[in-house]
Structures are given as structure tokens and as C-alpha cells.
Amino acid sequence: MPEQGREPARTMREEVTSFKRASILREAARQFYTKGYDGTRIDEIASELGVTKPFIYYHFRNKTELLDEICVRATAISGEVLEAVAGRQHETAVELREAIRLLALQVIENRADIAICFREEKYISPGARQHLEANRRRYDAALSGVLKRADREGLISVGDAQVATQVLTGAITWGFVWYREGGRLQPEDVAEQVLELAMAMLNARDLPA
Amino acid sequence: MPEQGREPARTMREEVTSFKRASILREAARQFYTKGYDGTRIDEIASELGVTKPFIYYHFRNKTELLDEICVRATAISGEVLEAVAGRQHETAVELREAIRLLALQVIENRADIAICFREEKYISPGARQHLEANRRRYDAALSGVLKRADREGLISVGDAQVATQVLTGAITWGFVWYREGGRLQPEDVAEQVLELAMAMLNARDLPA
DNA sequence: CCTACCGATCGGTAGG
DNA sequence: CCTACCGATCGGTAGG
DSSP states (O other): OOSSSOSOOOOHHHHHHHHHHHHHHHHHHHHHHHHOSTTOOHHHHHHHHTSOHHHHHHHOSSHHHHHHHHHHHHHHHHHHHHHHHHHTTOOHHHHHHHHHHHHHHHHHHTHHHHHHHHHHGGGSOHHHHHHHHHHHHHHHHHHHHHHHHHHHTTSOOOSSHHHHHHHHHHHHHTHHHHOOTTSSOOHHHHHHHHHHHHHHHTTOOOOOO | OOSSSOSOOOOHHHHHHHHHHHHHHHHHHHHHHHHOSTTOOHHHHHHHHTSOHHHHHHHOSSHHHHHHHHHHHHHHHHHHHHHHHHHTTOOHHHHHHHHHHHHHHHHHHTHHHHHHHHHHGGGSOHHHHHHHHHHHHHHHHHHHHHHHHHHHTTSOOOSSHHHHHHHHHHHHHTHHHHOOTTSSOOHHHHHHHHHHHHHHHTTOOOOOO
16 A cells, blocks of 8 residues: 655645545545435534534535545555555465455455445546546456466466456455454454455465465 | 246236336336436436326335335345255255356346345335345345255365355355446356356365256 | 525425 | 326425
């Protein structure tokens, strides 16, 4: 995850503004997740934050911009995870395991934003949609790239790499639907189990753990 | 899929009414799928059918009832598929394969209704929500039942049956997100490939095909 | 950054 | 008098 914390010295005012935007987005996401985008009124986001509606409209152009930011950020993460793992120059066997484990973990941690993104995709602005689709293509390309490489090296065996990429994505991503906080399993436990199921699905030959 | 075609002799009037309801639901689903529930106006559903809004309101109490019916029906199918397969009294190995294949196929065929259901769940009525949740529990119980039985019989090997059920469900269900009509693959091809990936994931010992 | 407010939209319904 | 519908309009509420 780049672009974090390495901006040039910001004025206090800028930091305060940034903090306000982040707070609004966090509360918006919370309400979009529990009540849906259309079921959420800007007034309710404001009152929950102890401010009024025009405060929100001072920081964001319209309701859609809140959704745009949440969805573009949520869809960027998976691709960033894969590229970060690739950047560490591990051997393919390790890279594959790390990639799947971290993807699974990230799905659990960001399940609210991912859910919002899937449900409300129809309502984002055209510009945000372009970003979102680019993010998804970037992720697809990165994941199918790792799978194909591992396949060539004889580490795994997948028939149709396109289908395998999508089915694997489903196995990993579905966590955002079924995972419940406070249950029997911690996110790390789920990630570990998803990893083992995924490796079996790919017919992995006993790779290093 | 029971409850079909064995109703007592219906008058022509009843059949016409039933046909009108079905036509409205089909058009509503089409528009909910492409534009979202809130993005669809009753007027547009009506005009697409060549009728007016009060025609819709004669057959349905309100907009939510359209969504309710689509979602309850869509969530009932998976459980019905599993119970139908179980009712055929195959040996477990055959039942497992048939169940997964038919689930995968049904996901592709009903992808529009499934997508609507996932996206718009927040907007269904409380009564419909109860049905929907009962449908999901029924499906979960049926699928994890087959997996546990196959595991006991030594046909497959899953660690945590709850997690395996959910991850398998994700692998199968994700088809509603990624499948595109008119692409390289027919629904039957996808179902076949999902089946093979699923069996590998479950560490199935060469079961009969 | 709030109070006060408008323009537009849309789900739902009464009369005939 | 009932059914199946249409033209017109209103109550309510959201974004801005």
C-alpha cells in the first residue's frame, strides 16, 4: 500500500481537513453498510458526527462522491496486495502462498467496504467506475499472472487459467459475505484455512509452508 | 423444483392474472439488475410493458413486493437443487458431484436474480427477509450435510466443515459475478470446470465421473 | 460552517 | 354492480 504518510510537510489546516474527510467517509461507510446507499440520508451521517448536512457538502460535492471514494479505495487494495507481494521477489511457491493468505485476510478486514462496493456499484459516478474497473483488471491480471507462472514451474496444475482465477477469487472473496465478527474464528484463522483449501484446489504439490 | 404445473384446473382469468404478475416480475428483475432497485422507477417498468403504473399497483401492493418475490424465489433455488439431488438416493460420491455441478449451473442461469438479491437485500420487507434467511439456512445445512457425510465415508477430506462449506459456496456462487454471456464458455462448461476445481479443493479421491 | 429553504422527483392512490 | 384499467394529482422526502 504506497502513497501513505510520505506527503511533504502538511499544514495543520490540511491535516484537520483530511481528518474531517476521513471521519465523514468512515461514518458514511458504516451507514451504507448497514442501511444501504439509498437508505442512508446525508442528514443522518451528519447528526451521527454531531454536525449538520452543509458540513458534509462543504467537504464533498454530493452523495455520490462519498460512495465513489469508498468503492475506488476498496477495489484498489487487492491489486496493491498482489503487487506488494510480487515486489518482494520471493520464489514463486512462496509468493503464491503469501498472495492468497494476504488476499484472504484483506477480504475479511475490509469486508464492509467490499460489500458496499458490490451492492452499490450501479450508483457510482462514471469517472469512479473507470477507476474501479481498472482496479479490477489490475487485480485479475496480477492473480492470473502468478497462477500461470506457478503452473509453468510445475508447482500447481490448473486447467483453464481464466476460470481458475475467477473461481479462486470467489473462494477467497466470499469471506466478505459469510465472515461474522466475534465468532469462533479470527481473521488470521480464516485466512489460513482459505489458503489450504485454495492450494488443494490448485493441486499444489506440497509447497513450503 | 416442486410445486409446478400440478395446480387444480385454473380458470382462464386466473391464468391471465398469473401471467401478468410473472411478466411484471420479469421486467422488474431486468431493470433492477441493470439499474439497481432505487434506480428503477415503477413508471419505467410499466412503460416497458406497454401499461401504466396503476396496472402494476393492481397486481402488487408496492415496489418492495416486487423485490421481495424476486429475492425469496432466488434464494430458494439452491436449497431446492440440493434437496432434489438428495431425493434421488444416489450413493454419496454421485450425489456430491451432481450437487456441485447443478449448483454451479443454476448460479450461472439465475445470475441476474442472485445479483439483485445480494445487492438489494437491505430493501426487502421484514417478512421476506425471514423467508430469505430460512432459505439460506436450508441451503447451508443441506450442503454441509453432504460434505460431512462424504467426509465420514472417506470420499473427501475437509478440515473445518463450516469453513469448507462457505469457501466452496464462494467458489460456486462467484459465477454470478464473473460469468458473461456470449463469451468463450457455455454455462455447462463452467459448471464442469467449477466441479473439477471443487473436487480438488475437497481432496476428493478419484470419484466416479 | 449553520439556518432556512427551494426545485425536482417519485412512490403510491383517488375518482371515474 | 364488478373487473380491469387510465389520466391526473398529491403527500412526502431527498439532494443540494
